[in-house]
Amino acid sequence: MSLFKSLGRSKLVLDESDICAIYVDKRKALVAQSDTSESLVSLWEEGYPAFLDAYEQVSVSQEPQEFRLADERHIKCWIVVTPYEGGAFFVARETTLADQMTEALIESRAMLKGLLDSAVDFSFEVDPLGRFKFVSPAVAFGEKTESWIGKDAHSVFWPKDNAPGRSPFTQQVQKHMDGVSTEIAGIKRYASFAVEPVIDEEGKIVAVRGSCRDVTERIEAERKTRLDNLRLSVQQRITQILNSTENSQDLLDNASKELIQVMRADLVWSVLKKYKEGLVPASICGDLDEELDLDSIWESLSGADSGVHEINIDSRGHLVIQLESAGEDVGMVIISRDTTISPWSDLEKELLADIADVLTAAFGKAKLIDRLYRLSSKDELTDLLNRRAMREGVEARLKHQSRTKQSGCMVFIDLDHFKEVNDTLGHNAGDDAICLVAEKMQSIIRPCDLAGRMGGDEFVLWIEDVDEETAAVKARELIDYMPSIREKINGAHLRLGASIGICKSVPGVDLAFDVLAARADAALYDVKKTGKNDIAFAGAPEEA
Structure with missing residues (x-):
């Protein structure tokens, strides 16, 4: 049964079919095409490499060839090339929709798997005394959870007896707690808990069950963003003070007030290191009256690594940072508050270290102003x-x-x-x-x-x-x-x-x-x- 009514660039007639096909003779001339073959015609006339390669292979082997086609319009086809009377038929079957559905299914399955994998890292149930009755999976947070059965959950998640005041393992109502600091096996992590109490027929809480997942990466990323924004803000404000203040006392006073606000401090000492006078408390800002042995603090940091140091005196914690410019000691900043109520956080220590450069610039300008002032006074x-x-x-x-x-x-x-x-x-x-x-x-x-x-x-x-x-x-x-x-x-x-x-x-x-x-x-x-x-x-x- 012939597929052609005629040759000589007439339209190819396929028995009551809308098949997409073209015929190329042995001279590589396009001599016939179907009603739906415009895309194949264009690709052949443009010299599409895959078409030419398939034609050559069919001409030599006289065996059918097939290949995939995907153009810039994201149209996908399956092309079959069949030898015929020295030339070749190119028949195409569009697979765009099927491929898209397959890819969407694969992608959705991957997304679902990722969602399920990330949704819960650990499921549990504890008895009224907070001891693990059930744990899953067998390994969580890098630890084998089987050994946790019967243990106090607080001793696992907070081995240093530093559990938060509102523990997820003792909740009496359904609760979601995000960003809870833990220290499992000595490694500090942040976890998100979803918990609910188990209540018997008499209305008595007989267990607490829930799940948690490790959100350390997210919390640390958010923490870093907050630190970057806060550091930039403080640097900008101190730089503005630096550029707008011509009096050394006002400069250091204003910079110290900025630190009191940002660091939630009670007192800030700005101490200049002068050649003849030694350590001079150029600015003391705050609401409390406290005397410090500045020379002893300075000596205690001698030979220590650069950066922020915490010194505890009585019930107060002092963050101290020595400032240096061009190898010369400029002075130090001492920030104090009652750390029995509010201990210094790592974030605050990092912030003080990050703004050391702008503080050094402020101290340098204060010393220069002071030197010029002394010459004229x-x-x-x-x-x-x-x-x-x-x-x-x-x-x-x-x-x-x-x-x-x-x-x-x-x-x-x-x-x-x-x-x-x-x-x-x-x-x-x-x-x-x-x-x-x-x-x-x-x-x-x-x-x-x-x-x-x-x-x-x-x-x-x-x-x-x-x-x-x-x-x-x-x-x-x-x-x-x-x-x-x-x-x-x-x-x-x-x-x-x-x-x-x-x-x-x-x-x-x-x-x-x-x-x-x-x-x-x-x-x-x-x-x-x-x-x-x-x-x-x-x-x-x-x-x-």
């Missing part, structure tokens, strides 16, 4: 602070004390019979005496205290967080040193001495340098009137 003769710098420094301390409720003492010093030195030994000896007084003042104060020259033979000390008695001890040390100064300038026969007035600040009341200085000066004047070379104390503000 020093008394030329003594290297003490000049009057302007002394006023600014004291008023910054007074502002800080209004928050801490701690008092400091202003010590006003006026040299007695100084004119006698100039008149007897000359102005060079007078300058030497001034410098010797300045050196002694520097030797009796701490890095956190201030020393300045008001002009001529008048000096002032600001002694941080001390009472009048402590300030008086330091003042008496200066008075007792005056005979030594007379000897050093070859004026032992002279009467050079010092009259001193001491004024204790009142937190939240004394905020202006000039007001406090006037009270100290009034006390000093009382000494001058009653014999000189002695100490007097200023009264309270209302008395003054």
